[in-house]
Amino acid sequence: xxxxxxxxxxxxxxxxxxxxxxxxxxxxxxxxxxxxxxxxxxxxxxxxxxxxxxxxxxxxxxxxxxxxxxxxxxxxxxxxxxxxxxxxxxxxxxxxxxxxxxxxxxxxxxxxxxxxxxxxxxxxxxxxxxxxxxxxxxxxxxxxxxxxxxxxxxxxxxxxxxxxxxxxxxxxxxxxxxxxxxxxxxxxxxxxxxxxxxxxxxxxxxxxxxxxxxxxxxxxxxxxxxxxxxxxxxxxxxxxxxxxxxxxxxxxxxxxxxxxxxxxxxxxxxxxxxxxxxxxxxxxxxxxxxxxxxxxxxxxxxxxx
Amino acid sequence: xxxxxxxxxxxxxxxxxxxxxxxxxxxxxxxxxxxxxxxxxxxxxxxxxxxxxxxxxxxxxxxxxxxxxxxxxxxxxxxxxxxxxxxxxxxxxxxxxxxxxxxxxxxxxxxxxxxxxxxxxxxxxxxxxxxxxxxxxxxxxxxxxxxxxxxxxxxxxxxxxxxxxxxxxxxxxxxxxxxxxxxxxxxxxxxxxxxxxxxxxxxxxxxxxxxxxxxxxxxxxxxxxxxxxxxxxxxxxxxxxxxxxxxxxxxxxxxxxxxxxxxxxxxx
Numbered sequence: 378x379x380x381x382x383x384x385x386x387x388x389x390x391x392x393x394x395x396x397x398x399x400x401x402x403x404x405x406x407x408x409x410x411x412x413x414x415x416x417x418x419x420x421x422x423x424x425x426x427x428x429x430x431x432x433x434x435x436x437x438x439x440x441x442x443x444x445x446x447x448x449x450x451x452x453x454x455x456x457x458x459x460x461x462x463x464x465x466x467x468x469x470x471x472x473x474x475x476x477x478x479x480x481x482x483x484x485x486x487x488x489x490x491x492x493x494x495x496x497x498x499x500x501x502x503x504x505x506x507x508x509x510x511x512x513x514x515x516x517x518x519x520x521x522x523x524x525x526x527x528x529x530x531x532x533x534x535x536x537x538x539x540x541x542x543x544x545x546x547x548x549x550x551x552x553x554x555x556x557x558x559x560x561x562x563x564x565x566x567x568x569x570x571x572x573x574x575x576x577x578x579x580x581x582x583x584x585x586x587x588x589x590x591x592x593x594x595x596x597x598x599x600x601x602x603x604x605x606x607x608x609x610x611x612x613x614x615x616x617x618x619x620x621x622x623x624x625x626x627x628x629x630x631x632x633x634x635x636x637x638x639x640x641x642x643x644x645x646x647x648x649x650x651x652x653x654x655x656x657x658x659x660x661x662x663x664x665x666x667x668x669x670x671x672x673x674x675x676x677x678x679x680x681x682x
Numbered sequence: 683x684x685x686x687x688x689x690x691x692x693x694x695x696x697x698x699x700x701x702x703x704x705x706x707x708x709x710x711x712x713x714x715x716x717x718x719x720x721x722x723x724x725x726x727x728x729x730x731x732x733x734x735x736x737x738x739x740x741x742x743x744x745x746x747x748x749x750x751x752x753x754x755x756x757x758x759x760x761x762x763x764x765x766x767x768x769x770x771x772x773x774x775x776x777x778x779x780x781x782x783x784x785x786x787x788x789x790x791x792x793x794x795x796x797x798x799x800x801x802x803x804x805x806x807x808x809x810x811x812x813x814x815x816x817x818x819x820x821x822x823x824x825x826x827x828x829x830x831x832x833x834x835x836x837x838x839x840x841x842x843x844x845x846x847x848x849x850x851x852x853x854x855x856x857x858x859x860x861x862x863x864x865x866x867x868x869x870x871x872x873x874x875x876x877x878x879x880x881x882x883x884x885x886x887x888x889x890x891x892x893x894x895x896x897x898x899x900x901x902x903x904x905x906x907x908x909x910x911x912x913x914x915x916x917x918x919x920x921x922x923x924x925x926x927x928x929x930x931x932x933x934x935x936x937x938x939x940x941x942x943x944x945x946x947x948x949x950x
Binding site: 397398399401402403405406408409410412413416417419420421423424426427478479481482484485486489494495498500502503504505506507508509510511512513514515516517518519521522524558561562611615616618619620621622625627628637638641642645646651654655658661662665666669 | 692693695696699700702703704705706707709710713723765766768769771772773775776777778784787788790791793794795796797798799801802803804805806808809821822824825828829832882886888889892893901902905906909910913917918921922924925928929932933936940
C-alpha cells in the first residue's frame with residue numbers, strides 16, 4: 378500500500394540479526410547506488426556548476442560558459458526576493474493548517490477507531506484516495522469550484538462575506554488552500570502510524586494523576602506522537618516549498634502569488650536562463666536542508682533519518 | 683450527560699475532513715459525464731459519450747499521453763523496484779563500511795524538492811547534449827522511485843524472522859534456494875507495495891517530467907498544457923477510471939490482508 382512508505386519512516390529500527398560482512402552486500406548495493414550517483418548526485422553537481430555560469434560573449438539566448446560568476450546569486454536574490462519569501466511563508470502556513478486539520482483526523486483513525494478495524498481501514502483508504510487521481514486535476518477542480526461565477530463564490534458574495542469585486546482564485550488564500558489540501562494525506566499518514574501505536578494506558582495514567590484532558594494531550598499525547606509530527610511536517614513542508622502547480626497562473630495562483638518553483642520553471646524552460654534557475658534551485662535546496670536539520674535536531678528525532 | 687457533545691465531536695469532524703478530501707475527486711468524476719465542448723467548465727448536461735469515445739478527442743492526444751504515462755510508469759517501476767529491493771536487503775542484512783552514510787544518501791532524494799531534482803537532471807542532460815525524450819523521463823522517474831522502494835521494502839526485510847532462513851540453510855538449501863523459496867516469497871508483499879507506490883509516483887509526476895520531457899507528453903503534462911485553454915472531459919474519464927481501478931486494488935489488498943490475519947489468528 379502507498380502508506381507503507383510513510384509508516385516505515387517512523388518505524389523504530391530493530392536489529393534482530395547479527396549482520397554479516399559479505400561481498401554479496403557490494404553486489405546488492407552497487408547498481409542502485411551507482412544509479413543514484415549518476416542521476417541524483419552528479420545532476421546536483423552540474424546544477425551547482427550551472428549556477429555559476431556566465432553568458433557567452435556574442436552568444437545567443439541560452440548559451441552559457443562555465444565560469445565562477447557568483448554575482449548570479451546576488452542577482453537572483455535581489456530579483457526574486459518576494460518569491461523566496463513567498464515560497465517559505467506559504468509552505469509554512471500550509472504545513473501549519475495541514476497539521477491542524479490532520480491531527481484530530483489521524484487521532485480518531487489511529488486511537489478511537491481501534492475498536493472497529495473495518496472502519497479504520499476504510500478511513501485510511503479514503504485518506505490515500507486523493508493519491509489515485511491526478512494531482513493536477515484535483516487542483517483544477519478547486520479552481521473551478523472557486524471561480525468567480527461558481528456557486529461558492531456567488532453565495533459568499535450574496536451573503537456579503539466577499540466584496541462584489543473580490544476574487545478567490547489567484548490570491549495567497551487560494552494558493553495556501555490548495556497546498557494545504559494537497560498535502561493533508563502526507564501529514565495524516567505518518568501521524569496515523571505513530572498514533573496507532575500509542576499506548577492509551579499512558580493517557581489513562583495521566584488522567585488518574587488528576588491531569589485535565591488538555592494537560593494529558595499537551596504533556597503525554599503530543600510528545601508521544603512527536604515522530605509522526607516531525608515526519609508529517611517534513612513531508613508537507615519540503616514539497617510545498619518547491620511546488621509550482623498550486624501557485625501557477627492556470628491553477629490557483631496569479632501574478633502576485635508566484636513561488637520559487639514558478640520562477641525556476643520559467644527561467645529554465647521558457648527564458649532559457651539556466652544559471653538563474655540553477656542558482657535559485659541551489660538556494661531552495663540549501664535553505665530547506667538547513668531548516669530540516671535544525672528542526673530535526675531541536676525536536677530530538679534524529680533517529681528518524 | 684455532559685460528555686455526549688465531546689463524544690460526537692471527533693467522529694463528526696473526521697467524517698467532514700474525509701468528505702473535504704473527496705470534494706475534488708467527486709467533482710472530477712461528475713464532470714467526466716459532462717456533455718461539454720472543448721473545455722469542461724460549465725455543466726451542459728449528462729452524457730456517457732465521453733466514457734464510450736475516450737480517444738476520439740484531438741486525434742487521440744489524451745490517450746497517447748495516457749499510454750506514454752503507462753509505459754514510463756511500467757519501466758521505471760520494474761527498474762526502481764529491482765534496484766531498491768537489492769539495496770534494502772543489503773542495508774538490513776549486511777554489515778559494510780559507510781552503512782549509515784549510505785542510508786542518509788538514500789534519504790536525500792526524498793528530502794529534495796522535485797523542482798530541484800528536475801532542474802538538476804535537465805542541467806546535466808543539457809551539458810551532456812542528451813536530447814530529452816521518453817528515455818530521459820524514464821531515467822528521471824527511476825531515480826526518484828528508488829528511495830521510496832528502499833524505505834518500503836526495508837521495513838519488510840526488518841520484520842522478517844531470520845530463523846526461517848536459518849531453517850532453510852539447516853535443511854541443506856543452497857543460498858539461491860533459500861532466497862528463491864523463503865526470502866523472496868516472504869518479501870513479496872513489501873516488494874509489491876513498493877512497486878505499486880513507484881508506479882503511482884511515476885504516473886502522477888509532473889514537476890520532474892516537465893523539466894526532462896522535451897516534446898514527449900505524459901498524462902499530467904497533457905493536463906498542464908491544456909489547463910490554459912480548457913481540459914476536455916476525456917481527461918476526467920481517464921483519471922476517474924484510474925481512480926476506480928486503484929480503489930478496487932487497494933480495497934482487495936486490504937480485505938484479503940484482513941482475512942489472512944483472521945485466519946492466522948484462528949490457527950494460533
